[in-house]
Amino acid sequence: MHRAHPARTVRWALASLVIGLLVVAGLPSPAAATVSSDRLAPGVTYEEFTRTTARGVVHGHLVEVDLRNPFVVVDLLTAGAVAARAPLSTQANERRAIAAVNGDFFNVSNTQPGVPVTGAAVGPAIGGGRDLKAAVPDRQRFGPGLPAGTSTRDVIGVGVDRVGRLATVAFEGKAHTTRGGFAIDGFNQYALPMNGIGVFDSEWGTPSRKRSTCGTDTTREAPCSDNTYELTVRRGKVVQATTEPGEGAIARDTVVLVGREEGADTLRELEPGDRVRVDYDLAPNTYIPFRFAVGGFPVLRDGQPLAGLNATTAAIRSSAGVSQDGRRLYLMALDGASAGLTIAELAQLMRDFGAASAVNLDGGGSSTLVARKVGEPAVAVRNHPSGGVERAIPNGIGVFSRLG
Structure with a gap:
């Protein structure tokens, strides 16, 4: 104490x-x-x-x-x-x-019975130049209401040029298979958009991935989806398929794809043995890559407080x-x-x-x-x-x- x-x-x-x-x-x-x-x-x-x-x-x-x-x-x-x-x-x-100061808001509580709290942050995170996670949907965030014109994708960080700046960080992801390609909508997030597919890698940790299929694009407290699917992809090949998101550490040569609603239906088209290449990346709206970035909503920009604070x-x-x-x-x-x-x-x-x-x-x-x-x-x-x-x-x- x-x-x-x-x-x-x-x-x-x-x-x-x-x-x-x-x-x-x-x-x-x-x-x-x-x-x-x-x-x-x-x-x-x-x-x-x-x-x-x-x-x-x-x-x-x-x-x-x-x-x-x-x-x-x-x-x-x-x-x-x-x-x-x-x-x-x-x-x-x-x-x-x-020295240090605390960072982003995070998944601090859940109203969905039996779904553990993940403790994961709301917004994007970049550390040591490595992409760690993308932002949850705006209505799935924890914290006070967002000022007009801001979103969960806003960050503050320092670039590889040693210059601090605000930015918006989007997520870009796609899976490529012999059956065609499909979009990836989230990355190491405690909440996915409805009908979406998220990718989880070794940076996620061990908690259950179930929370990512709970809530909706408008209500954080909404029940979990009853249509989910999860694929484990190791070294570019599907090795496991389940109807419920799992838990436990993810190996460095492995990614896990979690789908809800239409995203779950898309993942069901694949089966163990199918080849899958998953490409994903955080994309800041700045030409200079970040060495580090953390989520937080802007209150001051270019010397002026945001309107309506x-x-x-x-x-x-x-x-x-x-x-x-x-x-x-x-x-x-x-x-x-x-x-x-x-x-x-x-x-x-x-x-x-x-x-x-x-x-x-x-x-x-x-x-x-x-x-x-x-x-x-x-x-x-x-x-x-x-x-x-x-x-x-x-x-x-x-x-x-x-x-x-």
Whole structure:
């Protein structure tokens, strides 16, 4: 369990007292105030801050990264598989990250009886330059409502050119057989579009693939499809066919195709021994490939908050943003005991820090920011997660220093 730091508690109390005295005196309160700051490594700084809102004082934590620094690397953190979860500090320590913030929203609960929770993230994921998963249908996502013009395919990431940017990542897939070809509609997703076919590979992990056939394109809580089919394809040949999606680890030389409704009918046309070649790829709408990318819905783009952002519902939030030139990355998480921010306030906060574009990441009990200085043995949880302890999550954004 993360324990409150006495000195930090005193600093927050003093900051809150000063703000309160300013308000009582009729003087304008500061929009934001730095409580403390520190350099974690060349090109990486950490800051505690407070910000005043109509609901009270918000406490938060910020890591700023200079992506031009040759000693700095940013990459996706995971729990070892798409459908796996672990606390952010565990993920960061296993990879020797010096800082990290939690990532995407994820499959945190199911209403379908007997269907296990996968823990897989909502949006696309790319780590170490490798495609890990595609986005679920918009209505199958978890999290607050999407702003107009955004979707589950939106990501923030850093390209192989070391420039941070927002993008939309589509999925492209097709299977080729002696009987003809057919489209693949999903990749390592906990939810497939109706009538679709999904491909699962070794990155998925061990949980059941049943959840991918549950819900509909309009209702996440809808029952699972009663028309499903699964094919196991090893080294380009169908080796097994079943009517129910299975579970367990998938070998690196194997992919599993899961179909629902019309997609299930298509898969039934194949049988063990048939040759199948499955091609699939994530396709960002950018010319520069991503080194890493994680799902999150945009709240700030090109220096302007998106139109129609929610300005009434406050919550504990996490965010990632990039400067106008894409050379600086901002990772932020609020303290669980804070008053919280609306989505509109989050966009303004990230702009005040220097971001020109930013996304809202998973919040509430998932909001976590960890950090350590180069040379220290392990990261510390710098915020106070709202649940009192770290939540197990599927992924995060990790910052690494080549200096250790």
